[in-house]
Amino acid sequence: xxxxxxxxxxxxxxKSAFEEYEHFAKTHYREIAVAIGMALVIxxxxxxxxxxxxxxxxxxxxxxxxALETFHAYVGAPVQGSTAPTFxxxxxxxxxxxxxxxxxxxxxxxxxxxxxxxAVRVARYHIGLCQAQLGDEAGAIKTxxxxxxxxxxxxxxxxxxxxxxQLVRAGKIPDALKLYQTLEDHPTTAVPxxxxxxxxxxxxxxxxxxxxxxxxxxxxxxxxxDTTLAxxxxxxxxxxxx
Numbered sequence: 001x002x003x004x005x006x007x008x009x010x011x012x013x014x015k016s017a018f019e020e021y022e023h024f025a026k027t028h029y030r031e032i033a034v035a036i037g038m039a040l041v042i043x044x045x046x047x048x049x050x051x052x053x054x055x056x057x058x059x060x061x062x063x064x065x066x067a068l069e070t071f072h073a074y075v076g077a078p079v080q081g082s083t084a085p086t087f088x089x090x091x092x093x094x095x096x097x098x099x100x101x102x103x104x105x106x107x108x109x110x111x112x113x114x115x116x117x118x119a120v121r122v123a124r125y126h127i128g129l130c131q132a133q134l135g136d137e138a139g140a141i142k143t144x145x146x147x148x149x150x151x152x153x154x155x156x157x158x159x160x161x162x163x164x165x166q167l168v169r170a171g172k173i174p175d176a177l178k179l180y181q182t183l184e185d186h187p188t189t190a191v192p193x194x195x196x197x198x199x200x201x202x203x204x205x206x207x208x209x210x211x212x213x214x215x216x217x218x219x220x221x222x223x224x225x226d227t228t229l230a231x232x233x234x235x236x237x238x239x240x241x242x
Contacts, residue, residue: 060119067100098130125159157188168203
């Protein structure tokens, strides 16, 4: 038998493989068709979900932007030549902002199965701020407590800080101090350690001035290189009750 060349062997191997594939395809064409169909459906779902998420995010961001504009609007007589919104009273401003933030945070229908948009989490935090400004103490504490449990570390830390301030106003100092300590132990860009420490000491000024003094003095040593912060701490120490 004549020896086959390397090229002939390669062609023969390729032909055998093709024939095997052709036979497999003919005998399993239903399974192959189903698998391809399922793959196409999955790809379609992935791209469809991405489109829906991007659309929901755009809507939420637009609503949040409008609400934030209201929240930070000027209270008083309109400024001549300015197109920025103004409100006659703070109550009027925060009432409208509360309605807008509530609309921005209102997730309905199929959108509830999607991951919560950051704009929605920020809106929920601001709902608590508006409630506090409008004198709804119980509502603010409830809303901020829920916002403080969110997975977004930055927004959650802001909610904890605002919640602690609300608890101080409500006379629930021990609960507020626990939150300040948590913020000190787990600082974020939104709520740095020094901010939490200062608020912690401020909450103790009236009832435990000696403890507040120790916190301020520790801050003086720790942040000595920050002249602005150090001066602020020095003023707080000077104004402590004797």
